[in-house]
Amino acid sequence: MNHYPQIYLLPYRGVFRLRWRIFQWVILIVLLGWLYFPILSRLVRQWFDDPDYSHGFLVPAFSIFMLWRERSHLSRLTAKPSAWGLLILVMAESMLIVGVLGAELFLSRISLLFVMAGLVVFFFGWQCFRSIFFPWAFLFLMVPIPAILMTRVTFPLQILASTVAGSTLPLMGVPVLREGNIINLPAMSLEVAEACSGIHSLLSLITLAIIYGFLTERRTHLRFVLALASIPIAVAANSLRIVITGLVAQYWDPSKAQGFFHEFSGWLLFLISLAVLVALHRFLRLGEVRSSVGQL
DSSP states (O other), X not given: OTHHHHHHHHHHHHHHHHXXXXXXXXXXXXXXXXXXXXXXXXXXXXXXXXXXXXXXXXHHHHHHHHHHHTHHHHHTSOOOOOTHHHHHHHHHHHHHHHHHHTTOHHHHHHHHHHHHHHHHHHHHOHHHHHHTHHHHHHGGGGSOOOHHHHHHHHHHHHHHHHHHHHHHGGGGTOOOEEETTXXXXXXXXXXXXXXXXXXXXXXXXXXXXXXXXXXHOOOHHHHHHHHHHHHHHHHHHHHHHHHHHHHHHHHTOGGGGSTHHHHHHHHHHHHHHHHHHHHHHHHHHHHHHHHHHHHO
């Protein structure tokens, strides 16, 4: 008779532990939602309102997709909790406090990413975190660059784009007088403003290049090359956009160079940039195939 209670209680103990673990995770998710809901809602609103950051919707969705593809590998890992996760959590919450008190959106937003890292390390260990490092690091692309850093990056891009356009237009018969980021044409003056620096199309192209490389290429070095190649491709496309705008203003109508045409040319050249990226990938693959055949 004394053995029966033990036999019947074992399943209930397992169920109780499972329910307690689920309850703990629910409480943790509720607390994180309470802390970060205002920050995330403002971030998502920025993705909606600002087309330059609309690629932010793709980033978390693709990170989840990458984790789903690795689900079988992750399920085989043995959890080895590490107390270092607590240190990462303390650092992340310190970033949140500084970001909220200092009205620094970037710090408060990326603090959530470090909270995720701390939780993974604390509950599952470093081996698990190394396995999900790439999907985790990819999430940083969904966070807009802080204004201070944006200013330091956009101005050199403005000067670079105006310099390339100012050197190219005279080759096409358009006299140019460039003053900084202002290109003076006989028909009108073109100002390469911050919005025309190409930084936002650059961020979007880098994001898509990483996604494209992950989906179509297994070799890490080619994925890395594609991600790096997106930078000069985006810069060249933006410079070409300014050159086309100058040609339209000079040889057609200055009013046509603004408004719809300016926006449409941006979308068109972005699609061309993607096509160039795909063509580069095929060229690199062909080159590696030929080199491997030559070695044989």
